[in-house]
Amino acid sequence: MKRLFLMLLTLYLLPVHAGPVPDMAPDKVGPSSYVIHGPLGRPSPENHGFMNNPGFVITNSGVVVIDPGGSLQIGEMVLRQIKKITSKPVIAVFNTHIHGDHWLGNQAIRIAYPEVPIYGHKKLIERVAAGEGETWRQTMLRLTDGATEGTKVVGPNKSVEGNQEVLIDGTRFNLIYEAKAHSDTDVMIEVPAEGLLFLGDNVLSGRLGQMTHGTFKGGIRAIDLAMKSKVKQFVPGHGTTGDRSILETYRRYLVLVRDGVAKLMDDGVEDFEMKPIIRNSLVDYTTWVSFEHEFGRHISLAYLEVEAEMF
Numbered sequence: 001m002k003r004l005f006l007m008l009l010t011l012y013l014l015p016v017h018a019g020p021v022p023d024m025a026p027d028k029v030g031p032s033s034y035v036i037h038g039p040l041g042r043p044s045p046e047n048h049g050f051m052n053n054p055g056f057v058i059t060n061s062g063v064v065v066i067d068p069g070g071s072l073q074i075g076e077m078v079l080r081q082i083k084k085i086t087s088k089p090v091i092a093v094f095n096t097h098i099h100g101d102h103w104l105g106n107q108a109i110r111i112a113y114p115e116v117p118i119y120g121h122k123k124l125i126e127r128v129a130a131g132e133g134e135t136w137r138q139t140m141l142r143l144t145d146g147a148t149e150g151t152k153v154v155g156p157n158k159s160v161e162g163n164q165e166v167l168i169d170g171t172r173f174n175l176i177y178e179a180k181a182h183s184d185t186d187v188m189i190e191v192p193a194e195g196l197l198f199l200g201d202n203v204l205s206g207r208l209g210q211m212t213h214g215t216f217k218g219g220i221r222a223i224d225l226a227m228k229s230k231v232k233q234f235v236p237g238h239g240t241t242g243d244r245s246i247l248e249t250y251r252r253y254l255v256l257v258r259d260g261v262a263k264l265m266d267d268g269v270e271d272f273e274m275k276p277i278i279r280n281s282l283v284d285y286t287t288w289v290s291f292e293h294e295f296g297r298h299i300s301l302a303y304l305e306v307e308a309e310m311f
Helices: 002-013 072-085 106-114 122-130 132-143 215-225 245-266 269-279 291-308
Strands: 027-030 034-036 054-059 063-066 090-096 118-121 158-160 164-168 173-175 187-191 196-200 231-236
Touching: 027 231, 034 245, 054 072, 063 072, 072 106, 106 118, 118 122, 122 132, 122 158, 173 215, 187 215, 215 245, 215 291, 231 245, 245 269, 245 291, 269 291
Parallel strands: 063 090, 090 118, 118 158, 196 231
Antiparallel strands: 027 034, 034 054, 054 063, 164 173, 173 187, 187 196
């Protein structure tokens, strides 16, 4: 019966879909770890919706994937890159948070490995079940003009709480969680044996991301937690893997926006007057991808956050 169920599941997941995503070679970031650094940008027909940083860690007998991307096609591309490096099977997947550009690629892995466990925070699993996964699927389809056609929602099936250890095939994955950072679903994944910490979208490098589901204070707290790690390499959700300086740089942005808004509120400055003033303190970030798209929203969200703390 179980075998029949897996066969039916595989048939359901097999799609008629759009063309493949061009291969992108992984960068080695640890003794047995790799990251495919996606382009910096928003989902588009040109990038096929690929703009995150899928990673994978090769263990004794298998491969653990972190955030396999935002579509079936991206997940297939990730699997092709893994197979160029190792013949070992995928034995586990981690999804760092609810935003579908990071996890809709689960489908490709589930097709190739029907019994693979997919780990995600319990709130992520709840959100997918409540329909946010389908919302993200539709969003990716719309923003890419159909380049993600055929993608189906395959969310995590292994719930984690965060701030816990998950042992997979002899390799330890330490989960770090702040309840209201970039979202309330974000889990950072430390792999001590690899000297590596996957940050999810709690930290970005060279690109600004949305803060709609999070808080500036929580984002700062999450980065402070990450900075306690003794690892040397940090993988942002978007942007190039680097040292501790990428944490410091993104933290500084969050602090400048939040504290800037708080000070101007104290000075009696209206919210619509804040943007050009705070922008002057952010010259190091104005060339970041999506700065113009996200900066104004960040001011508004920080204003609401600070205002709420007054009551």
